[in-house]
Amino acid sequence: MNFYLYLFTVFILSLQTSCAKQDFERPWNKDVIYFVMTDRFFDGDPSNNRPEGSDPLLYDPAQAHIDRYHGGDFRGLELALESGYFNALGVTTIWITPPVRNVWNSSFDLHDAPKTGYHGYWAQDFLDIDPHLVSKRSLDGHVNYPDSREGRMQHYKDLVERAHSKGIKIVQDIVCNHAGPVFYYDANGNDAFDHQLKSEWIQPYNDSSRYGNAAWTDIPKWNLARTEPGSTQTVLGQRLPLNGSLAQLSSYGRKGMSPGSLGASNGEEVLCDFFSLRDFNTAPDSPHFDALVDDFVEIYAFYIETIGVDGFRIDTVKHVHHGFWDAFTHRLRERLGAEQAEKLILFGEVYDGNPAALGQYTYRSDWPEEQGPAIDSLLNFQFCYAVRSYLRTGNDSFGTAHGIENAIRALGSRPQDGRERPYYNQTAGPDGLNASEKIVNFVENHDGINRFRVRGVSQARHFLANALTLAMPGIPCLYYGSETALQDELAGPNEDAETGRMTYIRADNPQALEENPQDEHFQAMAELIRLRQTLPALHGFEIQPLWVDSPAAETDDGIFAFARGGRDAAPVVVVMNASDKKASTSIPGHRMQLIDSSGAPLLQPGERLERVPLLRDEGDTASVELVWEGDQPKASIKANPESFHLFRVIKE
Numbered sequence: 001m002n003f004y005l006y007l008f009t010v011f012i013l014s015l016q017t018s019c020a021k022q023d024f025e026r027p028w029n030k031d032v033i034y035f036v037m038t039d040r041f042f043d044g045d046p047s048n049n050r051p052e053g054s055d056p057l058l059y060d061p062a063q064a065h066i067d068r069y070h071g072g073d074f075r076g077l078e079l080a081l082e083s084g085y086f087n088a089l090g091v092t093t094i095w096i097t098p099p100v101r102n103v104w105n106s107s108f109d110l111h112d113a114p115k116t117g118y119h120g121y122w123a124q125d126f127l128d129i130d131p132h133l134v135s136k137r138s139l140d141g142h143v144n145y146p147d148s149r150e151g152r153m154q155h156y157k158d159l160v161e162r163a164h165s166k167g168i169k170i171v172q173d174i175v176c177n178h179a180g181p182v183f184y185y186d187a188n189g190n191d192a193f194d195h196q197l198k199s200e201w202i203q204p205y206n207d208s209s210r211y212g213n214a215a216w217t218d219i220p221k222w223n224l225a226r227t228e229p230g231s232t233q234t235v236l237g238q239r240l241p242l243n244g245s246l247a248q249l250s251s252y253g254r255k256g257m258s259p260g261s262l263g264a265s266n267g268e269e270v271l272c273d274f275f276s277l278r279d280f281n282t283a284p285d286s287p288h289f290d291a292l293v294d295d296f297v298e299i300y301a302f303y304i305e306t307i308g309v310d311g312f313r314i315d316t317v318k319h320v321h322h323g324f325w326d327a328f329t330h331r332l333r334e335r336l337g338a339e340q341a342e343k344l345i346l347f348g349e350v351y352d353g354n355p356a357a358l359g360q361y362t363y364r365s366d367w368p369e370e371q372g373p374a375i376d377s378l379l380n381f382q383f384c385y386a387v388r389s390y391l392r393t394g395n396d397s398f399g400t401a402h403g404i405e406n407a408i409r410a411l412g413s414r415p416q417d418g419r420e421r422p423y424y425n426q427t428a429g430p431d432g433l434n435a436s437e438k439i440v441n442f443v444e445n446h447d448g449i450n451r452f453r454v455r456g457v458s459q460a461r462h463f464l465a466n467a468l469t470l471a472m473p474g475i476p477c478l479y480y481g482s483e484t485a486l487q488d489e490l491a492g493p494n495e496d497a498e499t500g501r502m503t504y505i506r507a508d509n510p511q512a513l514e515e516n517p518q519d520e521h522f523q524a525m526a527e528l529i530r531l532r533q534t535l536p537a538l539h540g541f542e543i544q545p546l547w548v549d550s551p552a553a554e555t556d557d558g559i560f561a562f563a564r565g566g567r568d569a570a571p572v573v574v575v576m577n578a579s580d581k582k583a584s585t586s587i588p589g590h591r592m593q594l595i596d597s598s599g600a601p602l603l604q605p606g607e608r609l610e611r612v613p614l615l616r617d618e619g620d621t622a623s624v625e626l627v628w629e630g631d632q633p634k635a636s637i638k639a640n641p642e643s644f645h646l647f648r649v650i651k652e
């Protein structure tokens with residue numbers, strides 16, 4: 001065979017195999033997740049911005065009103081995939097907001113402020129894709145998608161396949177806690193939905209019983225209708241035997257909502273409506289429990305098996321009975337079989353900074369009889385809050401990194417309250433990794449905690465926070481727009497706001513898709529992502545905090561340092577300085593001790609630390625003074641203001 005022809009053949013073969021889902025051999029700790037709100041990424045197809053029959057008020061062509069549709073869609077993601085945008089950044093997984101058909105408007109005060117389902121968390125049909133997201137034709141123009149569930153699912157499947165062909169996994173955001181406002185409470189007893197009355201959307205929490213006046217809604221222009229699917233369906237040639245439980249009022253709690261209950265831990269947070277979103281009654285002793293679990297398992301297994309998605313991010317975990325998660329995760333893994341279950345990740349959202357509150361869901365409620373994992377891992381809100389206390393204090397001031405040290409220690413320790421189990425389940429899941437090893441670290445998201453970079457938070461601080469996320473054990477998750485340090489100027493550091501959900505690639509500036517990868521911040525982020533993937537210590541699991549800013553002296557103000565690797569990989573030392581002055585890993589009389597997580601020296605005599613050069617460097621930005629006390633290596637590493645450093649151990 002001609003050599004060049006041979007090369008070409010190998011190239012084609014490798015392309016073909018990389019398209020197939022089962023060829024993702026990399027474990028989840030080697031992935032870097034990019035979280036995107038599909039409606040806010042890029043409007044690749046303006047023809048779907050006002051689906052047929054929808055209220056035209058719900059779409060904002062200016063892409064300014066935070067509560068209305070901005071037009072972002074699957075085509076926008078496909079165009080970004082094709083342009084090589086995500087590959088240039090180096091992210092390997094895209095987590096998309098729920099793509100299912102939503103209630104399009106939820107507002108008792110429509111005339112003043114439409115509040116729309118652009119984010120995807122208000123399901124109306126769990127087995128259909130929202131018409132705002134899909135196109136009439138495939139990207140190459142060769143396939144027409146019928147205007148039906150079938151056509152919309154085909155477009156979703158094509159999007160997932162396209163991502164796979166670029167080496168990128170897709171994580172779908174799923175909800176089991178609630179549907180959208182699919183029924184109303186007939187508060188005035190007139191057998192009609194008076195949508196201008198708040199009381200018909202939201203009823204006060206009823207502790208003792210259920211409301212008997214719930215009735216299905218039907219307002220087509222807002223896509224308000226009885227939940228689907230209501231019976232067995234066949235989609236893309238796949239028959240889904242369903243009990244129809246989602247379309248039965250008896251499957252819902254119908255207890256109303258109290259504003260305080262969302263932060264409660266007395267059980268109300270599990271039983272109440274989420275504002276006007278209708279709560280499923282997920283109690284394991286309810287008559288419909290098995291039917292409800294099985295319907296969710298069947299529907300979500302379809303997205304894995306037939307659509308090809310690689311994992312689920314699970315919404316509102318703490319608002320669902322723990323026993324529901326036991327049954328759902330077990331039955332889903334059984335339903336998929338060993339081979340698929342091994343590739344799957346299930347990570348959950350529990351809006352809480354306490355590791356005991358987070359980690360409990362990695363255990364089954366019948367632990368210790370059953371040791372295996374329930375939900376694989378959690379979004380690490382403890383880490384998120386800790387990084388914010390350190391780096392997002394506003395006006396370029398900084399806090400302490402002690403909270404980050406606590407979050408690191410929580411991954412491998414147990415509570416001090418006498419409980420016999422660690423915070424996170426250490427029993428490996430089907431993929432061989434445990435909950436600590438798959439913890440999902442992030443510093444910003446779409447909810448009230450908002451973007452990291454708001455008013456008063458510099459680009460440098462934002463970079464440090466993301467660099468820290470990429471240097472942690474677990475799975476780093478970056479929020480869309482963070483690659484160019486997108487700033488939310490409407491919100492400040494101590495405000496609860498969702499204003500960071502802005503459109504990233506704006507309709508009036510589509511060339512940003514090509515131009516942003518040239519941005520310096522983008523390239524610096526891409527470089528760190530590459531380093532995480534190529535240095536085994538950075539995607540490994542071993543970590544040892546080495547230095548946290550001490551109140552004893554000012555010489556180390558703003559410093560945080562830790563070691564990665566040591567026993568399981570060639571060590572890397574990470575040093576960062578959050579202050580606006582030079583600072584070092586030492587105070588008078590004390591230097592940073594260089595040890596791994598077992599307490600053993602990171603360096604042997606004859607070795608030294610060598611700084612990994614980074615794009616963000618301006619000249620020599622850190623100096624290392626290494627001293628030996630006997631066979632114990634210690635270092636005073638002096639770092640420039642607001643700087644981030646990686647050091648490798650090399651022979652002299």
Ligand SMILES: [Ca+2]
Pocket residue numbers: 043044045046047048049071072073132
């Ligand atoms: Ca669109």
Ligand SMILES: [Ca+2]
Pocket residue numbers: 185186187188189190191192193194200
């Ligand atoms: Ca009424």
Ligand SMILES: [Ca+2]
Pocket residue numbers: 177269270271272279280282319320321
């Ligand atoms: Ca609930």
